[in-house]
Amino acid sequence: MKAAVWYGKYDVRVESTEEPTVESGKVKVKVAWAGICGSDLHAYHGEGIPVDEPHPVSGQKAPLTLGHEFAGVIEEVGEGVSGFSVGDRVAIEPLIYCGECEYCKENHYNKCNSVGFIGLQADGGFAEYVVLTPNTLHKLPEEVSLEEGALVEPAAVALHAVRQSKIKVGNKVAVFGVGPIGLLTIIAAKAAGATDIYAVDMSPERLSIAKEVGATHIINPAETDSVQTILELSNGGVDVAYEVAGVEVTLANALSTVKKGGEVMVLSIFPQPVKVDMLQLTFKEAYITSTLGYRNIYPDVISLIASGALDVKKVITKKITLDEIVEDGLKLLDRDKSQAKILVDVQA
Numbered sequence: 001m002k003a004a005v006w007y008g009k010y011d012v013r014v015e016s017t018e019e020p021t022v023e024s025g026k027v028k029v030k031v032a033w034a035g036i037c038g039s040d041l042h043a044y045h046g047e048g049i050p051v052d053e054p055h056p057v058s059g060q061k062a063p064l065t066l067g068h069e070f071a072g073v074i075e076e077v078g079e080g081v082s083g084f085s086v087g088d089r090v091a092i093e094p095l096i097y098c099g100e101c102e103y104c105k106e107n108h109y110n111k112c113n114s115v116g117f118i119g120l121q122a123d124g125g126f127a128e129y130v131v132l133t134p135n136t137l138h139k140l141p142e143e144v145s146l147e148e149g150a151l152v153e154p155a156a157v158a159l160h161a162v163r164q165s166k167i168k169v170g171n172k173v174a175v176f177g178v179g180p181i182g183l184l185t186i187i188a189a190k191a192a193g194a195t196d197i198y199a200v201d202m203s204p205e206r207l208s209i210a211k212e213v214g215a216t217h218i219i220n221p222a223e224t225d226s227v228q229t230i231l232e233l234s235n236g237g238v239d240v241a242y243e244v245a246g247v248e249v250t251l252a253n254a255l256s257t258v259k260k261g262g263e264v265m266v267l268s269i270f271p272q273p274v275k276v277d278m279l280q281l282t283f284k285e286a287y288i289t290s291t292l293g294y295r296n297i298y299p300d301v302i303s304l305i306a307s308g309a310l311d312v313k314k315v316i317t318k319k320i321t322l323d324e325i326v327e328d329g330l331k332l333l334d335r336d337k338s339q340a341k342i343l344v345d346v347q348a
Helices: 038-044 152-164 180-191 204-213 226-233 248-257 278-284 298-307 326-335
Strands: 002-008 011-016 027-035 069-077 089-092 129-132 137-139 172-176 196-200 217-219 238-243 258-266 287-290 316-321 341-345
Touching: 011 326, 038 326, 069 129, 069 152, 089 152, 137 298, 152 180, 152 298, 172 180, 172 248, 180 196, 180 204, 180 238, 196 204, 196 226, 196 248, 204 217, 217 226, 226 248, 238 248, 248 258, 248 278, 258 278, 316 326, 326 341
Parallel strands: 172 196, 172 238, 196 217, 238 258, 258 287, 316 341
Antiparallel strands: 002 011, 027 069, 027 129, 027 341, 069 089, 089 137
């Protein structure tokens, strides 16, 4: 079969690999669509993939097949598996965890001491077929397409962050960075009852999409002072600022735009330590909180997509084939910040 395999920094190869065989207690999925995530870009840049030592849960290390946002159709069901049948359409929840630490025992799998992801610490969905355990599978209703199924994972990141934040119906919020997760955060915040949503990004194309999915105000910091603009438009600050850019200056700006007692919710991954204005944080009695992934939220995300409350299709900006994943996917996202979500048609 064909798969996109990570060998090292800037070394992802689309090559022929051995098709996996189903084992007892597992399910074989024919992958239909897979999304390229910012974490895949981090991996492309050489970060996050186990190289010297295998991951403690998956037992795998490089070379690894990338891809953790994907959906497909069950091709084969292993002995002892119940609740799933050949032909079921499924979205994959890619968290891997030990199941034994204190956090796993409390159902906080995303806090597992050995947390990882299919597609980053185990072979993932940029492949024609993948064999998975049943606990990673979620059936898709007829109302949800396989393309939308591939967007359940990033939508879960956004919805989890909005739920974990202090947002209330009628609140004003700001979203700093409107790539795929930022756009989905806007959609989730709107569904949660935010009235004023300020979207901040340097890409006019992404800001246009942000307006389409629910932002009430779009702000390009290359053209105006984003902090001053938000403070003026919001009459003193927002209740919650979501930081989805992963840049020190956006974290600082997010803190500057929240009102006293407000909250900065960090969704992004900061690869390096950053400075925080603790004096401002203290005088505002504000909060800085963060989330990693999600937990126990896939059924709700799928239901919201099915009902139309989360219109995830609007974040798709490009569709490519697996053969094109390096040049028209990873490399394109690196240089073209107008792109939001690029989907890979794995079987094309």
